[in-house]
Amino acid sequence: MVYPARQEEFKLNIAVLSGKGGTGKTTVSTNLALAMNRNYVDCDVEEPNGFLFLKPEVTARQVVTVGVPDIDKAKCTLCGACAKVCRFHALAKAGSDIVIFEKLCHDCSACKLVCKEDALSYRRRNIGIIEQGISRGIECSAGILNVGEPMAVPVIKELLSKLQNKDYLIDCPPGTSCNVVNTLKYANAALLVTEPSQFGLHDLKLAIELVKLYHIPFGVIINKDDGDENFIKEYCKENQIKLLGVIPYSQEAAKAYSIGCILYDKQPYTQIFDHISMVIKEAL
Amino acid sequence: MIVAISAVGKNKNDNLDGRFGRCECFHIIDTEKSNLRIMSNKGAASGGGAGIAAASQLIEEGVDVIITGSLGPNAYELVEKSGIKAYSCDMVPVQEAVKMLEKNLLTPIKKAGVAHHGISG
Secondary structure, three states, rough: OOOOOOOOOOOOOOEOOOOOOOOOHHHHHHHHHHHHHOOOEEEOOOOOOOHHOOEEEEEEEEEEEEEEEEEEEEEEEOHHHHHHOOOOOOOOEEEOOOEEEEEHOOOOOOHHOOOOOOOOOEEEEEEEEEEEEEEEOOOEEEEEEEOOOOOOOHHHHHHHHHHOOEEEEEEOOOOOOOOHHHHHOOOOOOEEOOOOOOOHHHHHHHHHHHHHHHOOOOEEEEEEEEOOOOOOHHHHHHHOOOEEEEOOOOOHHHHHHHHOHHHHHHOOOOHHHHHHHHHHHOOO | OOEEEEEOOOOOEEOOOOOOOOOOEEEEEEOOOOOOEEOOOOOOOOOOOHHHHHHHHHHOOOOOOEEEEEHHHHOOOOOOOHOEEEEEOOOOOOHHHHHHHOOOOOOEOOOOOOOOOOOOO
């Protein structure tokens, strides 16, 4: 399957993804947002943490809702058609009741369509929020999924639907799930953050496979780099994948991260991220 | 009385499966007619809501009793609302489980077990 990049609607949206979690997507995207003076979007709505570093003053909050069926018991004849048509098992007939499991509902309306008695209506249910604010002159937005909610995509879609005709850095969720697939629909280029570990390489390969489906330019950034000619560098060379930059392994960086500091404020990181920013502009 | 037992396979000598929503099949026994039917569990291949799919299937089959390991919260709610009695049993041969039921040796399931129990199994 090919997902066309939405170039007609947006300027240049760069997605930051990784495959493996914990490689440094947020570190790279928050610092690069500052180095490149781009707006920042945190699409990792299951555990958004970009705002811990950028610390924007939040100026707008919006609730994200999804539809879920309600049954009018006076009209319902317990025929069970709604339960049968639901491929997500969000409705089930039991005794003299149609039970609704609202967290399984994908808001597809199939149940409402098949109900001959017109007993089904949809109401809205809150599943998360979107926060927007400004930090150091860049616009920041983040989606936050409520704890216990299994479906993140509606929050991600709502968040990305707010993008305007500007340049954005999009902090993706980890992995290669629906959450990442939906985020990448809005990207014109991708940065793949990895680390010199076997897990890092394994999941990097999955992320590359995914990004290739979109036919967008991409390159690799190695975080926690050991300075050697490690197997990530070899892999990039062998497969002709652009290595856009490396961030050296350091305890100092980890310490700064643990207290929510922006690395870009300190040397040598100002120089490192300025350099990566320059390479990206030339390469992508 | 129609009894459904979650089982690891379709052979009549197979063992009971402690998982409900993700068991391979159900052995459905009519104790009066001593009649046995074995059917695939629709929940086994379900992306999500396996317990709901399995419970709905058994409700449709009109079973009176379910013997399994434990029921997750969603399946438990449906089974309880449908007035089906559920009993917990170890992973013994299916026929053994029926004998234990008839001798009143099984423990009724009075509350839901943990969600997603069958996934790691």
